Amino acid sequence: MTNDEKMCKMSLAHEITSAIQDTIGRKSAVLHEPKFSGNESKYVQECLDSTFVSSVGKFVDNFEKDLADYTGAKHVVAVTNGTVALHMALLMAGVESEDEVLVPALTFVATANSVKHCGAVPHFVDSEESTLGINPDSLREYLRTATEQRSSYCVNRCTGKRIRAIVPVHIFGHPCRLEELLLVAKDFNLVIIEDAAESLGSFYQGQHTGTFGLLGTLSFNGNKTITTGGGGAILTDNSELAKRAKHLTTTAKIVHRWEYIHDEVGYNYRMPNINAALGCAQLEQLPEFLASKRRLFERYQEALRDIAGISLFTEPEGSQSNYWLQALLLDDSVANQRDSILEATNSAGLMTRPLWTLLHKLTPFQGCPHAPLPVAESLEKRIINLPSSAGLV
Amino acid sequence: MTNDEKMCKMSLAHEITSAIQDTIGRKSAVLHEPKFSGNESKYVQECLDSTFVSSVGKFVDNFEKDLADYTGAKHVVAVTNGTVALHMALLMAGVESEDEVLVPALTFVATANSVKHCGAVPHFVDSEESTLGINPDSLREYLRTATEQRSSYCVNRCTGKRIRAIVPVHIFGHPCRLEELLLVAKDFNLVIIEDAAESLGSFYQGQHTGTFGLLGTLSFNGNKTITTGGGGAILTDNSELAKRAKHLTTTAKIVHRWEYIHDEVGYNYRMPNINAALGCAQLEQLPEFLASKRRLFERYQEALRDIAGISLFTEPEGSQSNYWLQALLLDDSVANQRDSILEATNSAGLMTRPLWTLLHKLTPFQGCPHAPLPVAESLEKRIINLPSSAGLV
Numbered sequence: 001m002t003n004d005e006k007m008c009k010m011s012l013a014h015e016i017t018s019a020i021q022d023t024i025g026r027k028s029a030v031l032h033e034p035k036f037s038g039n040e041s042k043y044v045q046e047c048l049d050s051t052f053v054s055s056v057g058k059f060v061d062n063f064e065k066d067l068a069d070y071t072g073a074k075h076v077v078a079v080t081n082g083t084v085a086l087h088m089a090l091l092m093a094g095v096e097s098e099d100e101v102l103v104p105a106l107t108f109v110a111t112a113n114s115v116k117h118c119g120a121v122p123h124f125v126d127s128e129e130s131t132l133g134i135n136p137d138s139l140r141e142y143l144r145t146a147t148e149q150r151s152s153y154c155v156n157r158c159t160g161k162r163i164r165a166i167v168p169v170h171i172f173g174h175p176c177r178l179e180e181l182l183l184v185a186k187d188f189n190l191v192i193i194e195d196a197a198e199s200l201g202s203f204y205q206g207q208h209t210g211t212f213g214l215l216g217t218l219s220f221n222g223n224k225t226i227t228t229g230g231g232g233a234i235l236t237d238n239s240e241l242a243k244r245a246k247h248l249t250t251t252a253k254i255v256h257r258w259e260y261i262h263d264e265v266g267y268n269y270r271m272p273n274i275n276a277a278l279g280c281a282q283l284e285q286l287p288e289f290l291a292s293k294r295r296l297f298e299r300y301q302e303a304l305r306d307i308a309g310i311s312l313f314t315e316p317e318g319s320q321s322n323y324w325l326q327a328l329l330l331d332d333s334v335a336n337q338r339d340s341i342l343e344a345t346n347s348a349g350l351m352t353r354p355l356w357t358l359l360h361k362l363t364p365f366q367g368c369p370h371a372p373l374p375v376a377e378s379l380e381k382r383i384i385n386l387p388s389s390a391g392l393v
Numbered sequence: 394m395t396n397d398e399k400m401c402k403m404s405l406a407h408e409i410t411s412a413i414q415d416t417i418g419r420k421s422a423v424l425h426e427p428k429f430s431g432n433e434s435k436y437v438q439e440c441l442d443s444t445f446v447s448s449v450g451k452f453v454d455n456f457e458k459d460l461a462d463y464t465g466a467k468h469v470v471a472v473t474n475g476t477v478a479l480h481m482a483l484l485m486a487g488v489e490s491e492d493e494v495l496v497p498a499l500t501f502v503a504t505a506n507s508v509k510h511c512g513a514v515p516h517f518v519d520s521e522e523s524t525l526g527i528n529p530d531s532l533r534e535y536l537r538t539a540t541e542q543r544s545s546y547c548v549n550r551c552t553g554k555r556i557r558a559i560v561p562v563h564i565f566g567h568p569c570r571l572e573e574l575l576l577v578a579k580d581f582n583l584v585i586i587e588d589a590a591e592s593l594g595s596f597y598q599g600q601h602t603g604t605f606g607l608l609g610t611l612s613f614n615g616n617k618t619i620t621t622g623g624g625g626a627i628l629t630d631n632s633e634l635a636k637r638a639k640h641l642t643t644t645a646k647i648v649h650r651w652e653y654i655h656d657e658v659g660y661n662y663r664m665p666n667i668n669a670a671l672g673c674a675q676l677e678q679l680p681e682f683l684a685s686k687r688r689l690f691e692r693y694q695e696a697l698r699d700i701a702g703i704s705l706f707t708e709p710e711g712s713q714s715n716y717w718l719q720a721l722l723l724d725d726s727v728a729n730q731r732d733s734i735l736e737a738t739n740s741a742g743l744m745t746r747p748l749w750t751l752l753h754k755l756t757p758f759q760g761c762p763h764a765p766l767p768v769a770e771s772l773e774k775r776i777i778n779l780p781s782s783a784g785l786v
Binding site: 033034035036040041044045048051052053054055056080081082083084108109110113116117119221222223227229230251252253257258259260261262263264265266267268270271272273274275278342346352353354356357362363364 | 426427428429433434437438441444445446447448449473474475476477501502503506509510512614615616620622623644645646650651652653654655656657658659660661663664665666667668671735739745746747749750755756757
């Protein structure tokens, strides 16, 4: 590297660091932290007073109802986190051991882990720059060549295994092109399960993400737009699947006055009432959090506008994003400066992060099938997430 | 049934109902409810104030440390519940898909579910009346005939599958005969994983249950002696296993300043900090809860002493039990009155429960191997749990 190149790198990293600090009006910030400015203490205390802190109680019922009202999903089942929500949703959708499930290579590892937890195999597909989600056009083209229909099932020609489902992920809260993905799913006999872990408060053509597929899932981990400590939820309009999801996540116990009879291998995945109490208070403040996060996006955009070679990722057309994590997109010409920007910002106390390592490269998934991934490979080198908490502005 | 027999049944059920009501000084009671009379509100509020409510925070670290101090385990890993604690402990112990794991037929379904969650097969064995746990003598006899050693592994002669571990369960908090079980395990090349979900505060020969096997597990569900809403823990003296358990339960992410690299198929099973805050407060009161539960046992014993045909289950010799759930034992002569006693007590508002249906009879486990189960079959017909909360006396 010449001295000029070094100077240029330092300069871009420095410019970005300053722009972030100017925007948020402070020197340091974590990537995402929750904000408890509503009824959190009140509801949690009420929960303690009731002694119902565990798998039964009014807050977990209310949280499910409030989420159904907000998202428009007919049924909501609250569980301990987003990973198990997706694990259960995949089981509900009929994913069986040895099936393949199409997931983006560009997502947090939980998406692929939940497939593995079903005994199934993640089959990685490419993303697109306009939404950061699965590209329905290249997916269609790939399925046309890589699969065939056998007895109404989509089968991977190479492995001979059934491909059962597509899991679109709304990356950083930005909705995928769901309309086109639903058409691909229909044409290839695949089920859509939406991983909406990052997209509570995000809408596609006016409808909440997570409500387009047969099932959808949410996460309320500590780093999400609202938090329950640890938590997740399954969304579905299908009352039979909702009933089974609740049954399976509460040890599959048959209702009886006193007998203990369980009719399936069940799980202990019910969201505890005390976590739901926190969730009820957080959900009340969601509109306010969303407004703050959009304001933060606008301020970042303003501050970064004049820096050459970078842009701030903007919600796709026709969608309303929650802007969960703000994402800086580097042009190819400055992609080689990603690490120096990460170094400068983190050293300054600004927690920034690169994109997750593409999943097909991780040791536990190296043997899994994948489509060509040119766009994901390019995005991996060019994205940096910025401090994104609702409390920053 | 003759009128005399009907009268006799009503009379025993009525006697027991009155004796319970006299003991607890009230007409109705649930089976087990938590008591929040310490620092619960204070710690939970402190947790909210810190904003660290999720998978990282001082309470989850403190809770692990406090549990290690109390139980004497060298390492403790806090997780979301007892089922996943056991699932992870089995994985740590090397249980693989298709292995068999020896579990009592007489236990809560979670013990067998966690085996299934590893892709392994529960192999059910008999219990004994003196501890309600696995009978080490009949287990030894059974293994002598049903298994053989092949390349230092215990193999089921019938199925040809490797038997990897024994999971003793300390039923209702009463310690199994661990010394003898450890000898059986040694002689047959089996690993011991203790399911101590019910036995926090129970000691065998002065040492805490859950610390004898390679790993042990606890539960802090809402119905347990102390609760975190939902929660569990893995105990072990093996630092390598403890390290791996924490890694695997926190998505198997490699520590790095910013990169996301995961080296195994991980899980999202870390206990959230807000649940641990509750746990820290509860653990401070454990000695008081244990004293109350022992007092309740003594009062029940006094009140039930003169009723013919029944006895109250008493901690095994050499053990100190937490008396998690009080258990009424019916003599064979009145075993046919179990359901009328359940009917009378529950109708009166006293929540009583029979033993869990033996697991080998449940649909999801009907194809699983099992030893002869004469004692478990007998106990199933003769046990009734009584209201057992620490707050009752």
